[in-house]
Amino acid sequence: MKTxxxxxxxxxxxxxxxxxxxxxxxxxxxxxxxxxxxxxxxxAETHGALSGRIxxxxxxxxxxxxxxxxxSDDRKDKPMVGLDIIRGGKKxxxxxxxxxxxxxxxxxxxxYRASFTPIEGGKKLEVRGYLGPFWRTQTWNRAQ
Numbered sequence: 001m002k003t004x005x006x007x008x009x010x011x012x013x014x015x016x017x018x019x020x021x022x023x024x025x026x027x028x029x030x031x032x033x034x035x036x037x038x039x040x041x042x043x044a045e046t047h048g049a050l051s052g053r054i055x056x057x058x059x060x061x062x063x064x065x066x067x068x069x070x071x072s073d074d075r076k077d078k079p080m081v082g083l084d085i086i087r088g089g090k091k092x093x094x095x096x097x098x099x100x101x102x103x104x105x106x107x108x109x110x111x112y113r114a115s116f117t118p119i120e121g122g123k124k125l126e127v128r129g130y131l132g133p134f135w136r137t138q139t140w141n142r143a144q
Contacts, residue, residue, distance in 0.1 A: 021096055021118045021121065021122045022045070022118060022122065023043045023045075023050060023089075023098055023116040023118060023125055024043055024044060024045050024050075025042070025043060025142055025143075025144055026040055026041070026042050026043075026055065026142070026143040026144040027040065027041050027042075027043065027125055027140040027141065027142060027143060028040055028041075028058070028140060028141045028142075028143050029041055029127070029138060029140045030138060030139060030140060030141065031138070032136065032137065032138045032139075036059060036060065037058050037059070037141075038057070038058060038059040038062075039054050039055070039056060039057050039058055039059065039062075040054070040055045040056040040058060040143055041053065041054055041055060041085065041086075041140070042055050043086060043116075048090050048091070049088050049089060049090055049101070050086055050087075050088065050089040050090075050098055050101055050116065051084065051086055051087060051088075052084070052085055052086030052103075053082055053083060053084050053085060053086075054080055054081055054082065054083045054085060054106070055081070055082075056081065057080055057081060062080075065079065066079070066080045067079055067080060068080060068083055068104075068106045068109065069109075070106070070107065070108050070109030070110075071104070071106065071109045072109055073111075075104065075106075080106055083104075083106060084104075085103055085104040085105075085106060086101060086102070086103050086104075086114070086116075087101060087102050087104075088100060088101035088102055089101025089102075089114060089115070089116055096117060096118055097115055097116065097117045098115065098116040098117075099114075099115040099116075100113075101113075101114050101115075101116070102114055103127065103129050105129070110131075112129035112130055112131050112136075113129070113130040113131075114127065114128065114129050114130065115127075115128045115130075116128075119139075122142065123141070123142050124139050124140065124141055124142065125139070125140040125141075125142070126138075126139055127139075127140055
């Protein structure tokens with residue numbers, strides 16, 4: 001009985017740890033310049049590709065009903081809450097990184113190539129946006 005219980009506990013713990021080593025989940029993004037938590041973002045994976053949207057605005061300057069006035073594509077003037085900001089991105093072979101996607105900065109309306117790397121056992125997510133040879137990295141904290 002003790003061996004069976006230990007095996008079940010080990011399996012549940014191992015599955016939980018593996019499930020956390022993914023960008024899928026609810027995240028709080030932290031501004032890399034100010035350290036301020038700006039929003040809660042949910043990331044899902046469908047058919048191997050990531051998608052992410054703003055669930056809640058948390059920044060001190062967040063305005064209810066704000067829209068993406070700087071966006072220039074199908075997201076133009078759409079509400080910030082519910083806005084798709086991550087499109088695409090697939091897990092790289094033999095690596096814990098999802099790459100090839102795009103991420104939108106709704107403050108300036110610019111879209112960047114992006115990669116997503118779970119770190120610290122999936123408790124944090126390195127989100128890197130690329131523009132040509134330049135990049136900017138934010139570390140997001142898992143909210144759930």
